[in-house]
Every structure is written in structure tokens, then in C-alpha cells.
Amino acid sequence: MTIFNLYIFDKFGTLLHYAEWNRTKKSGITCEEEAKLTYGMLFSIKSFVSKISPHDPKEGFLYYKTNRYALHYLETPSGLKFVLNTDTTAINVKELLQQLYAKVWVEFVVRDPLWTPGTVVTSELFQSKLDEFVRQSPIFGIRNI
Secondary structure, X not given: OXXXXXXXXXXXXXXXXXXXXXXXXXXXXXXXXXXXXXXXXXXXXXXXXXXXXXXXXOOOOOEEEOOOOXXXXXXXXXXXXXXXXXXXXXXXXXXXXXXXXXXXHHHHHHOOOOOOOOOOOOOHHHHHHHHHHHHHOOOOOOOOO
């Protein structure tokens, strides 16, 4: 199992933070363009899911999986969007994203008096704690394929 990358968006679609770990293939476009495409795709998928769901979607869109990777999604009540790309065998990613939000984002970003909501997170402490948290997770690893 492995983790490829993480996007964190605010409720307006602004990319607040991007990190990558075991990503081997690059998209060939800038990080900003890739983030815009990712956010647009999420917006479309959420809309599609809410329209075709036969049930009232309480949790809405959580993830999708292709034959090469899985995209996992967590949206907080405040509108923050966490997008984690992993390999297809990763399990319990929803819990990992919830812990990432509570133990890393809230502790090292929300409680940072120098951070202004809606701006890019540049805190080195947050970046190091995020990296430490991800590397210690049970789904972090190097892909053998």
C-alpha cells in the first residue's frame, strides 16, 4: 500500500496545501493547473452523485477507484476538502483523513496565530508534522509495481 499525494482545498476551491510522497508519474502540467482540474472533477462528481443517488446521500461522495489508483475524499463541516490519492489496496483511508484533520490540520494550522484562513499554508512545522503523520500511517509505503 502506498500514498501518492494530498490536496487540501478550502470551501472556495483555493489550494491551501499540496504534498506528495511516492508519486512516480508526473502529469506534465503545473501544480496549480492540476489542482484546478482536481477541484473541478470533485465538484462535478459530487454534483453527479447527489443527483443520481437512490438514497439521501448523507455522507455524499467518499472515494473512487480506477485500476491504477484510488482517490479518497473528506469534506469537513467548514468546507475544507482533503483529497488523498493512494494505490488501490489502501484501506481505512477515511479514518486516516479524519485523524489528519483533527491531529495535524487543527493542531498546526487552525491554532497557528500567523495563519489567515483562505491563504496557502506555508508553516514548516505543519509540513513536517504532516509528513511525519503520513509516513507513520499503516498505508504509507513504497509501491512494488
